[in-house]
Amino acid sequence: MKSTMQTPPLLISSLLRFGTTVHAKSKVHTWTGDGARTTTFGEVGVQGAQLAHALRRLGITGDQRVATFMWNNAEHLAAYLAIPSMGAVLHALNIRLFPEQLIYTARHGGSEIVIVDNTLAEPFGKLLAHLPEIRHVIVNGPIPDDVRAALAEPEHVEGVHDYLELIANEPHEFDWPTDIDENDASSMCYTSGTTGKPKGVAYSHRSNYTHAMGCAVSLGFSAEDTTLVVVPLFHANAWGFPYISMVTGSSLVMPDRFLQPEPLAQMMAELKVTCGSGVPTIWNGLLQHLDSAGGDVSSCRILMSGGSACPPALMTSFKERYDVDMIQGWGMTEISPVGSLSFPPAHTEPGSEDDWSHRRSQGKILPGIEARLVGDDGVQPWNGEAVGELEIRGPWVTGSYYSNGSETDEELADMESKFDDGWLRTGDVGTMTETGYIRLSDRSKDVxxxxxxxxxxxxxxxxxxxxxxxxxxxxxxxxxxxxxxxxxxxxxxxxxxxxxxxxxxxxxxxxxxxxxxxxxxxxxxxxxxxxxxxxxxxxxxxxxxxxxxxxxxxx
Known part of the structure; x- marks a missing residue:
């Protein structure tokens, strides 16, 4: 029996339209060093439409790749929304990779246009001669004439454009295409390449959409929240926060290049941050700053920590000294990236050992994710004791790595080895409880x-x-x-x-x-x-x- 339900495609443009209308008054605060410049979700929607029109003029007419080389700011958020919504593919380049890895990922992904923050324009200019596919460079913010000249020097660069000037006279609305296949690529992200070359993951509209919905429900954020997004938009799909915010309406604090403990503490105090996302090293630095110099984080209730295991001492210190709950998130670039969150079960008594035990785990798998443990003797039970490598599958889990046909047989074999009969091998070793809480003991290569x-x-x-x-x-x-x-x-x-x-x-x-x-x-x-x-x-x-x-x- 077929259902009677409608089947519109799950597209990024749907999230864009919802977030910039229903949550039009939610805000994006971009830190400048002297305070925040603030725009609304509605204004970001207008800017996204103008950017899409400008990219059309520069020749982005289909699913070509458009790269970003940017910090976390309102303009980067607009690109996150507009580029996939117009049918192109966003490729956020990891500015912290070694130059050889940056060149490899940019060329392997095949980007034709790149949007660069002005504070990163000079270092990017040194890479540009090695990126012959790049036709246009769009610079966000003013740059010196010599930097502009250096960007324009390679023969393959057809134009260097000022971001605001480029979009200034474009229409405020864009007819976002609705005939895009929800399984088409919307964005790309590459692993950090700690072993071998970085591997590309091509997210789909459907994977980003379902990931945003799953995380929105699990995190419980709302339009009453203000979220400090320290996790870079160029890393692991920014943990999905650009799209999660469109669902929840949570206002965003974008720290730009100001990622040191002192400005982060200032942002939290001045902008009344209620939630945050970042790696343990960021939160450890913030804690030490608060302990030594003080600061007001009384508005904050949750800090989400991911990327690596969060030290229990860090979690207890934030709770005991500042009444801030730290929630671990586990995930990978390959899974969009969140797969579990360590919110304790409702029946646990706050502050009890049972409560802390669940918080210190890697969390409970999110709805939509299937997980299993595989040991030497096959699939292991979820009993909190049996150990195996964690394997997962689901609507926001990649089924393969991106190949552009340039890989060697050895590289292709390595890419294929990360999958096991339709399941992604995570490389993480641990146990699972009968209620779906993951407890990882190590990476398989680090145990x-x-x-x-x-x-x-x-x-x-x-x-x-x-x-x-x-x-x-x-x-x-x-x-x-x-x-x-x-x-x-x-x-x-x-x-x-x-x-x-x-x-x-x-x-x-x-x-x-x-x-x-x-x-x-x-x-x-x-x-x-x-x-x-x-x-x-x-x-x-x-x-x-x-x-x-x-x-x-x-x-």
Missing amino acids: IKSGGEWISSVDLENAIMGHPAVAEASVVGVPDPKWEERPLATVVIKEGQEATMAELRDYLSDKVAKWQIPERWALIEEVPKTSVGKFDKKLLRQRYADGELDVQQPS
């Missing part, structure tokens, strides 16, 4: 095998970062002649604090099994980070192998 037993580097890091003198800690496996592999703990001590390696080792004595406690320790000034703020364990292992770390073995 430490010592004497035939597995040690979770994440559990050790969380335990070490519970020490009051520790700012950051990262644990990696290093070769050991007796045990095959043993943990090496690298530690950053807070400014003005002191702690010996022996003291830190003894601190772990009642927190982890004795045989898991590291023998090797090293003090470092900062844990190296990847382009998206995760601990770069590959680099730490290399530094150890090259003898660059001052390793101690406290007796």
Whole structure:
């Protein structure tokens, strides 16, 4: 029996129209260093229409790729909405990648036009000669004449345009096409390339639409909220917040390039931020700033943390000192990217161990996501004990990586190896409870095998970062002649604090099994980070192998 229901395509333009009309008065605050410049969702909708008209004039007539090289700001939000809605494909370039990776992703994606923030125009100009497909450069904000000349120098560049001048005389409305297939690509994002070349994920209108709906319901944000979006719009689909905001009407605070603890604290105080999204290193820096310099975060109720495991000590500190709940989100570029959120069940008593146990997990899978654990002997039960690699599938999970036909057989084989009979292999190892809460012990490549037993580097890091003198800690496996592999703990001590390696080792004595406690320790000034703020364990292992770390073995 067929249903009687209508089947309009699920398109980004539907989210754009809804958000910029129903929530027209919601606001986008872009930080300038001297305060915020504010626009409304309705005005962003007008700007998006003008941008679409301008891109049509520059030759974007179908599903060509349009890149952005931008911070989080209102203009980037307009691009997020307008480019897919007009039928083109948005490719937000990760400004923190190495130049070789940036060139690779831009060329592999095939962008023809790029929108660049003026503060990033000079470094982008150094890449432009290696990007022969780029025909037009649109600069958001004023730039010096010499920078403009450098952008126009490559022969393949047909024009360098000022963003506001380009769109100024365009109509305020655009006839967004409705004949787009909801399964067509709407945007692209590339993995950070920590192993091999970055891999491209082509999101569809349908995947972004369903992801926005699933997250909107699960997060519970509303038009009464003001969300600080620290997670970059060029990383992992910005965790879906440009589209989630169109559903919920939550006003947005865009920090632009001002990502340091002091301006973030100022934004939260002045703009009465109620929610935030960012990686643990950002929130750890904010906490240390609040503790040392003070600040008003009384309006804030939730900080969403993702990208890597959130240290329990960070979560408890925010709650106990500032009454802010930290909610972990787990996900990947490949899944649009949110797959679970660590809101505790309604039946738990706030502040109880049961409550904290659920908050410290990677969260409960979102409706629409299917998950399973696969071990050496097949699919594992959801009993909170059986361990396996997490595999997932669902309407906002990629079924393959993007190929433009230039890949080698080896690269194609590597891309295909990430999938298992229709399921995405996440590379994360852990357990699941019978109620769908994920507890990850490690990445498969980072788990430490010592004497035939597995040690979770994440559990050790969380335990070490519970020490009051520790700012950051990262644990990696290093070769050991007796045990095959043993943990090496690298530690950053807070400014003005002191702690010996022996003291830190003894601190772990009642927190982890004795045989898991590291023998090797090293003090470092900062844990190296990847382009998206995760601990770069590959680099730490290399530094150890090259003898660059001052390793101690406290007796």
